[in-house]
Amino acid sequence: MIDVKHLSKSFGDHLVLDDISEHIAPGEKVVIIGPSGSGKSTFLRCLNLLETPTAGTITFDGKEITDPKVNIDAVRRQMGMVFQHFNLFPNMTIRKNITLAPVRTGLMKPEEADAEAVKLLGRVGLTDKADAYPNQLSGGQKQRIAIVRAMAMKPKLMLFDEPTSALDPEMVGEVLEVMKQLAREGMTMVVVTHEMGFAREVGSRVLFMDEGRIVEQNEPRQLFDHPESERLQGFLAKVL
Ligand SMILES: Nc1ncnc2c1ncn2[C@@H]1O[C@H](COP(=O)(O)OP(=O)(O)OP(=O)(O)O)[C@@H](O)[C@H]1O
Numbered sequence: 001m002i003d004v005k006h007l008s009k010s011f012g013d014h015l016v017l018d019d020i021s022e023h024i025a026p027g028e029k030v031v032i033i034g035p036s037g038s039g040k041s042t043f044l045r046c047l048n049l050l051e052t053p054t055a056g057t058i059t060f061d062g063k064e065i066t067d068p069k070v071n072i073d074a075v076r077r078q079m080g081m082v083f084q085h086f087n088l089f090p091n092m093t094i095r096k097n098i099t100l101a102p103v104r105t106g107l108m109k110p111e112e113a114d115a116e117a118v119k120l121l122g123r124v125g126l127t128d129k130a131d132a133y134p135n136q137l138s139g140g141q142k143q144r145i146a147i148v149r150a151m152a153m154k155p156k157l158m159l160f161d162e163p164t165s166a167l168d169p170e171m172v173g174e175v176l177e178v179m180k181q182l183a184r185e186g187m188t189m190v191v192v193t194h195e196m197g198f199a200r201e202v203g204s205r206v207l208f209m210d211e212g213r214i215v216e217q218n219e220p221r222q223l224f225d226h227p228e229s230e231r232l233q234g235f236l237a238k239v240l
Pocket residue numbers: 011016034035036037038039040041042043
């Protein structure tokens with residue numbers, strides 16, 4: 001579904017991603033772990049071109065999206081993104097937050113989008129919040145809405161950028177549960193997270209990044225129980 005070739009990204013003279021090549025197949029749940037500043041979020045944000053790569057190509061669903069002629073908005077509609085800080089529209093009700101994009105882009109008529117919103121809210125147990133505003137919700141509820149909002153566009157892929165890092169600990173579980181449900185339904189997912197339990201349980205593959213490179217990758221049990229590189233061993237010793 002995604003093919004990354006020789007991706008590099010610099011901010012000024014700071015090289016943040018250093019010649020990354022990676023392939024993500026449909027249905028995979030790829031979890032990215034690594035120390036702070038290793039380039040995890042930048043890598044994720046390059047996948048939907050929220051950051052413009054300095055070099056390299058990204059192919060999504062057979063189309064090279066790093067080609068400047070490609071309509072980036074059309075590509076992004078097919079990739080749902082969930083951010084650490086939710087990024088809901090504060091001046092709109094939850095219902096409007098969810099229905100805005102599908103209606104604006106012509107994916108659904110307003111009634112269809114509304115019915116879809118009600119269905120999605122039911123799935124995350126928040127039907128009664130349809131007419132509330134984001135500031136009336138807890139962090140965990142906001143993040144569940146952010147996931148639902150991304151889902152409403154019927155994306156082919158979901159990108160999660162540290163979705164639980166801004167949450168109070170007691171709210172982490174409810175968000176991870178929604179993500180696990182999505183994973184069970186077969187969604188292709190790329191998740192940057194510090195939740196090692198989630199990586200182990202849900203990841204079909206875990207990538208360990210350090211200093212702008214993917215230093216080691218494997219299926220979770222192997223990666224966590226038998227880390228090969230010294231850098232991964234040192235990282236796991238600190239976080240586990
Ligand atoms: N817009 C930007 N302008 C300049 N430097 C940036 C920008 N975004 C990220 N960086 C730098 O790139 C490096 C990698 O950042 P990134 O957020 O990708 O790391 P990360 O692995 O996701 O870290 P964390 O786990 O702390 O979120 C950091 O040194 C960061 O300061």
